[in-house]
Amino acid sequence: MTMSVLISNSMNKEQLPEKPCADRLQGKNFFEVRDLQKSIGDQEILRGVNLNIRKGETMVVIGRSGEGKSVFLKHLIGLMTPSAGSILVEGKELVGLKERQMRDIRRKVGILFQDGALFDSMTVAENVAFPLIELGIKDREILLQRVGEALEKVELVPHMAKMPINISGGMRKRVSLARAIIAEPQCILYDEPTSGLDPVVSESIDRLIRRMQKDLCVTSLVVTHDMNSVFRIADRVAYLREGKIYFLGTPQELRDSKDRYVRSFVEGRPVEKEDA
Amino acid sequence: MTGSLVTRFLRYQGEVALLMVETAKALVLGKVRWRLVGQQVVSIGFGSQLVVIVTGAFTGAVFAAQSYFKFSEFGMDSAVGAVVSISMCRELGPVLTGLMVAGRVGASMAAEIGTMKVTEQVDALRAMGVHPIDYLVVPRTIAIMVSMPLLVAEAIGFGMVASHITVVYGFKVPGSWYMQHVVEHTELIDISIGMIKGFVFSILIVMISCHQGLVASNGAVGVGKGTTAAVVVSSLALLVFNFFLTLILNYMSPLGPSG
Numbered sequence A: 001m002t003m004s005v006l007i008s009n010s011m012n013k014e015q016l017p018e019k020p021c022a023d024r025l026q027g028k029n030f031f032e033v034r035d036l037q038k039s040i041g042d043q044e045i046l047r048g049v050n051l052n053i054r055k056g057e058t059m060v061v062i063g064r065s066g067e068g069k070s071v072f073l074k075h076l077i078g079l080m081t082p083s084a085g086s087i088l089v090e091g092k093e094l095v096g097l098k099e100r101q102m103r104d105i106r107r108k109v110g111i112l113f114q115d116g117a118l119f120d121s122m123t124v125a126e127n128v129a130f131p132l133i134e135l136g137i138k139d140r141e142i143l144l145q146r147v148g149e150a151l152e153k154v155e156l157v158p159h160m161a162k163m164p165i166n167i168s169g170g171m172r173k174r175v176s177l178a179r180a181i182i183a184e185p186q187c188i189l190y191d192e193p194t195s196g197l198d199p200v201v202s203e204s205i206d207r208l209i210r211r212m213q214k215d216l217c218v219t220s221l222v223v224t225h226d227m228n229s230v231f232r233i234a235d236r237v238a239y240l241r242e243g244k245i246y247f248l249g250t251p252q253e254l255r256d257s258k259d260r261y262v263r264s265f266v267e268g269r270p271v272e273k274e275d276a
Numbered sequence B: 001m002t003g004s005l006v007t008r009f010l011r012y013q014g015e016v017a018l019l020m021v022e023t024a025k026a027l028v029l030g031k032v033r034w035r036l037v038g039q040q041v042v043s044i045g046f047g048s049q050l051v052v053i054v055t056g057a058f059t060g061a062v063f064a065a066q067s068y069f070k071f072s073e074f075g076m077d078s079a080v081g082a083v084v085s086i087s088m089c090r091e092l093g094p095v096l097t098g099l100m101v102a103g104r105v106g107a108s109m110a111a112e113i114g115t116m117k118v119t120e121q122v123d124a125l126r127a128m129g130v131h132p133i134d135y136l137v138v139p140r141t142i143a144i145m146v147s148m149p150l151l152v153a154e155a156i157g158f159g160m161v162a163s164h165i166t167v168v169y170g171f172k173v174p175g176s177w178y179m180q181h182v183v184e185h186t187e188l189i190d191i192s193i194g195m196i197k198g199f200v201f202s203i204l205i206v207m208i209s210c211h212q213g214l215v216a217s218n219g220a221v222g223v224g225k226g227t228t229a230a231v232v233v234s235s236l237a238l239l240v241f242n243f244f245l246t247l248i249l250n251y252m253s254p255l256g257p258s259g
Helices: A003-012 A022-026 A069-075 A099-106 A124-134 A140-153 A169-181 A199-216 A227-233 A251-256 A260-267 B002-029 B034-046 B049-074 B077-118 B121-127 B132-170 B175-185 B188-214 B219-252
Strands: A029-040 A043-054 A058-062 A084-089 A109-112 A187-191 A219-223 A236-241 A244-249
Touching (some): A043 A084, A058 A069, A058 A199, A099 B121, A169 A187, A199 A219, A236 A251, B002 B132, B077 B132, B077 B188
Parallel strands (some): A058 A219, A109 A187, A187 A219
Antiparallel strands (some): A029 A043
């Protein structure tokens, strides 16, 4: 069976089954972050972050550049080691685990890196297939079908044979997203998923994030500056300021907030003293 | 300043030693990706053929010529074979092959892994539950440990052939005399010593180069520095280790009257 037939078949069928998100209704937490601190050299990046991310919800973390949003996100799967604090993933402590002990936790979580982090020695299709191959799936037809499905979601099927160097930055990001979702993780971390993308693709990525949540109850944590995106996808929003969660609430609460720092960020204007 | 240099040196040694321990653990506990090992054998072993053949052949030829110029003054023309053979097997073959592989392969390893590190590809591996040592270091380690002794043997072989051609056909020394001296004075242990040295050098090269790649930071500048450091440090380490290896191996299999 040729690749195009497989892809065409995969496009025609219903890809994601509808099912209720029971865990979400029960309000269980996927991540519980307690007093997370991180210093790099003399600089304190995180100064005691406390945040629960519920199963099945889409949490969006906003904050100015350099506030430590990406650092916070990397801590959640042990890519960085905190100076102090605790991170529970489905009730299991992540901090203090050795690299090999984190494997089971990491395989529940997919991540979209800010610059894609695609393997430049592999084609687009090989990059997307990588998590499945590492899970032990060797059947070529299954791999082609799953890769086709994942690339179809990010509208990149025609580019599957290209090398990452030969596609645009936005396309690389979408390939990275396809790689993050192909193994159907329970949680996906998105580091600036829409930055550098045109508005149409940005909206399609946002729709995909919502759809992953709705259809598969995927827990999502999105780090972004894009306020349009925030209001499109967020169940809750956390505003990271000076190394701590300064605001936590729904998008409506964010919109209605009278706090001068929150208003300043949402409206994209300098902080005004008289707003206090 | 001196204190910080000593501390940095000790810390560096500790990091490389830890990488060795982690790699040894990964060889036992981790998943060996034989497809990647095969790719690396092709890249390291097959890809180094030209460099090793040219190095071995011309070193053998030039060493034979220089020895002939001096030995012929005393009428010992045919003894050149024995000197060249022992030198190529025990010293020149492994050391020059090691230096060439450190330059070609060590630089490539440090640059490739370093680029992966600074572009978050190593983090991507980790995020997918793949240990970077299992995926990046173990295949390279197995491949270079297999390839290096064979490359050393190849360099010795081409050095011997080139020396034979130089002395017998270039300087008209009788070929049977020359071969007789080579065979009389070269034993299997001499070739084995060269290959053992090659094996030890391979571990030095792969550990130092992979370490430089894994600790790379600061973008292209950091990768460039790491690549340079990989070649310089592994070449120096190879020369220092060679001295101690020579003493140890000569104690186990002495050359000269006591042997």
